Amino acid sequence: MNKTALYNLHKKFNAKFVSFAGYEMPIQYKDGIIAEHNLTREKSGIFDVSHMGQLFIVGDDKLTDKLQDIFPTDLKNLSVNQSRYSFLMNENAGIYDDLIITKISNGYMIILNAACKEKDFEIIKSKLGEDFKISLSNDLSLVAVQGPDSKNLIEKIIPGVNKLKFMFGGDFKFNSNNIYVTRSGYTGEDGFEISINNSDVVKFVETLISLGSNLIGLGARDTLRLEAGLCLYGNDIDENTSPLEANLKWAISKNRINSNFPGAKQIQRQINEGVTKLRVGIKPEGKIIARESTKIFDENNNQIGKITSGSFGPSVKSPIAMGYVNNTYTKENTKIFLEIRGKKVSASVCKLPFYKKNYHKGDINVGS
Amino acid sequence: MSEVKFSKEHEWVTIKDDVATIGITKHATELLGDIVFAELPEKGTSVTKDGTAGVVESTKAASDVYTPISGEVVDTNQSIVDDPSKINNDPEGDAWFFKLKVKDLNEINSLMSREEYEKFAKESTN
Numbered sequence: 001m002n003k004t005a006l007y008n009l010h011k012k013f014n015a016k017f018v019s020f021a022g023y024e025m026p027i028q029y030k031d032g033i034i035a036e037h038n039l040t041r042e043k044s045g046i047f048d049v050s051h052m053g054q055l056f057i058v059g060d061d062k063l064t065d066k067l068q069d070i071f072p073t074d075l076k077n078l079s080v081n082q083s084r085y086s087f088l089m090n091e092n093a094g095i096y097d098d099l100i101i102t103k104i105s106n107g108y109m110i111i112l113n114a115a116c117k118e119k120d121f122e123i124i125k126s127k128l129g130e131d132f133k134i135s136l137s138n139d140l141s142l143v144a145v146q147g148p149d150s151k152n153l154i155e156k157i158i159p160g161v162n163k164l165k166f167m168f169g170g171d172f173k174f175n176s177n178n179i180y181v182t183r184s185g186y187t188g189e190d191g192f193e194i195s196i197n198n199s200d201v202v203k204f205v206e207t208l209i210s211l212g213s214n215l216i217g218l219g220a221r222d223t224l225r226l227e228a229g230l231c232l233y234g235n236d237i238d239e240n241t242s243p244l245e246a247n248l249k250w251a252i253s254k255n256r257i258n259s260n261f262p263g264a265k266q267i268q269r270q271i272n273e274g275v276t277k278l279r280v281g282i283k284p285e286g287k288i289i290a291r292e293s294t295k296i297f298d299e300n301n302n303q304i305g306k307i308t309s310g311s312f313g314p315s316v317k318s319p320i321a322m323g324y325v326n327n328t329y330t331k332e333n334t335k336i337f338l339e340i341r342g343k344k345v346s347a348s349v350c351k352l353p354f355y356k357k358n359y360h361k362g363d364i365n366v367g368s
Numbered sequence: 369m370s371e372v373k374f375s376k377e378h379e380w381v382t383i384k385d386d387v388a389t390i391g392i393t394k395h396a397t398e399l400l401g402d403i404v405f406a407e408l409p410e411k412g413t414s415v416t417k418d419g420t421a422g423v424v425e426s427t428k429a430a431s432d433v434y435t436p437i438s439g440e441v442v443d444t445n446q447s448i449v450d451d452p453s454k455i456n457n458d459p460e461g462d463a464w465f466f467k468l469k470v471k472d473l474n475e476i477n478s479l480m481s482r483e484e485y486e487k488f489a490k491e492s493t494n
Contacts, residue, residue, distance in 0.1 A: 285406070288407075341423065
């Protein structure tokens with residue numbers, strides 16, 4: 001089992017650990033998921049996301065051209081230090097991974113999901129050929145600091161970060177070593193992600209804690225991202241769902257739709273002909289929780305879909321879920337039924353996100 | 369009221385006359401985390417020792433609640449359905465789950481004392 005550089009610090013703060021994508025990761029600390037969720041929404045929270053892959057590819061305009069053959073994203077119009085949410089797809093537009101591409105001074109940095117990173121690396125490497133240096137870092141940790149207080153907190157340690165706009169990054173220093181900070185995250189809150197050497201990360205996080213922030217586990221990360229309507233790879237998106245089915249068409253650059261990235265033909269077909277299933281938000285009636293794999297039915301008892309993520313939303317104070325339904329059931333307020341422990345429970349289709357906050361000078365609203 | 373007894377499924381039970389009050393242990397709530405949903409058996413139904421008699425859900429997962437003894441459900445605690453966080457706050461007090469008219473008082477003999485349960489809980493966590 002892999003451990004991140006922050007493992008001992010998690011332990012010191014009484015983390016409960018779970019195995020996640022081959023890593024022993026903190027699911028929660030002593031106060032529990034709801035308290036951690038609320039701390040992030042109301043103040044700030046620190047997330048160890050070092051299990052995620054940090055892929056670096058060195059190259060110039062030739063690399064940009066080559067990457068445009070792999071990703072459905074307009075990279076030519078991306079300025080240095082700008083990030084975009086994107087996908088690695090198969091020929092059927094099934095999603096191998098969802099990821100964040102950032103243009104950096106000597107090439108690109110791509111943040112990959114932990115469970116997918118090795119496979120992504122092989123796919124991208126084989127598509128790039130021998131011309132570009134590509135590496136998946138083992139030396140770097142990744143820490144997300146999220147919540148309304150995060151900007152003032154981080155500014156104290158890393159002067160200047162406050163000027164970053166949402167989905168932009170830059171080079172900064174901590175402990176006189178280089179770090180890379182982006183204004184981004186996956187909680188629906190304003191926040192930052194800091195790529196930092198393993199040897200400096202403990203001190204960095206301890207400094208944040210001494211300034212009043214708190215470690216937050218994967219449990220609250222899940223309820224936060226679910227409230228924000230964001231997909232969890234492996235649950236809400238996978239190789240059998242396309243970005244259009246996942247209601248993530250916004251992440252495919254308009255000027256790239258007719259180009260030649262893997263899955264382009266299927267994307268074009270789905271744009272022209274529509275999709276047969278679509279990811280929607282779902283609100284169960286009452287307090288009952290619909291977990292992943294819960295079957296969804298119409299009023300005539302026909303199965304029309306499946307829940308892919310479901311939990312209790314601590315900020316919205318009710319159960320929330322998302323899942324895929326047949327395309328005729330996607331309208332807001334459509335009444336549906338969820339089969340939970342043998343009983344049919346009423347629910348309705350609703351808009352995503354469940355919880356909305358504005359990102360800092362948000363050019364793109366990831367949650368909508 | 370009898371001495372409180374415990375099951376391996378982390379329920380507690382006390383008996384007064386022939387009515388048993390049943391809930392889940394503090395240790396169980398610590399394992400579950402924040403409880404956000406509770407489902408109780410219906411009044412009038414019969415439940416059998418070690419059979420399911422409810423569900424609790426935390427932010428993480430759903431867990432069945434088992435009854436440590438057999439009997440007929442004579443009362444349920446609606447307040448924990450309305451506010452499941454009560455279960456975390458006072459699991460072995462106000463947040464009892466249901467009351468049974470006990471079928472066979474001898475069934476309680478197979479359950480653990482507090483001391484035995486605490487030892488069991490500690491061992492099963494490690």
